[in-house]
Amino acid sequence: MLEKIAEWDRNIFIYLNSLGIEDYDVFWSTVTNISTWTPLFVLFFILLWIKYPKKEAMFMTLTVLVLVAFVMGFTDLTKEFVARLRPNNNEEINKVIRILRSPSGYSFFSGHASSSFSITTLVFLFLRPKYKWVSFFYIWPLLFTFSRIYVGVHYPIDILVGATVGTLSAFLFYWLYHKFITPYLASTHPL
Template identity: 35%
Template sequence: MDLIIEYDQNLFIWLNNLGNEYFDWFWMLLTNKLFNFLVYSTALIYLFKKIKIKSFISMILFLLILILISDQTSNLFKNYFERLRPCHDEQIFNSMRLVKNSCGGLYSFFSAHASNSFALASFFFFVYYNIIQKKIILFFILASLVSYSRVYIGVHYPLDIITGTFFGFTTGLILFKIWEIRFKKNNFF
């Protein structure tokens, strides 16, 4: 396990130091929760015109449950594993760039940003595919960029991101399937 953590730290330092002050604003925008809220609100508004109101309201409830599960599970993992964020780790702090003004919470494993982003991306991807027959990979591109931004700004290790990605994608898919079964069966689309 120590070898994996050492590799993860080295990969973090390498990726984090690829950053350039010229691009910091871009990565800070992507990591901003308000920016992501606006993107997914726009996606919801578009769907509002495509599905019945009862199905739309249920979708919002499912999205709230999705974020609650994804976010709080990340917090449980952080408190259980107690892996320090890179910006709180004295061993590597002097070898990294911290782009944010503050480091955030104490623990990093796993990334709630990555988990929430991929949970939303997978849910919206499958909703869009089933309702308007289009595969919108932009959701996954955005989720990938948001996730990488956490390494770029110096608050998460790559393993935090990878774990958050898998957990979020799986959670989004499961909740989509439950929502789909519940509402396709009753012809609410």
């Protein structure tokens, strides 16, 4: 069963990766770079600080940062435990795929997917009562994670599992925020 899933994953990856067109290589190489998205991160925090009192915005910001540390740590531990080669390092397929990046390390699951979906989901949950349009933020993780297939460094299952882990982690941290921080903030407000 696992072999069948791995074969399906490889075949879907090869198909999606082969859709790449040289004219778009610069675009996807830029999209896959984390620093490209710095203005969006800044916007996330500006919106939190505009719409919430300073103390609450500070705790929301800290919650997002702790979430990122948690997700990246969990991702790294999982990668080391599973030890799945990235497509660009897999000799069975790396001669037939387009490779625009060549990171070492392991593939399962995608840190780009887990971190981008965790950040976006938590910020979405914090901001949705204040802005109706925040669901548009999901364009970022969708582009960001697809770019990992395009540049040849992640299989689709790496992306799907990473997105799931990131999203579920964000819901967990949102629940923890409301369980432990919201009551603290309420108790510090003057009557």
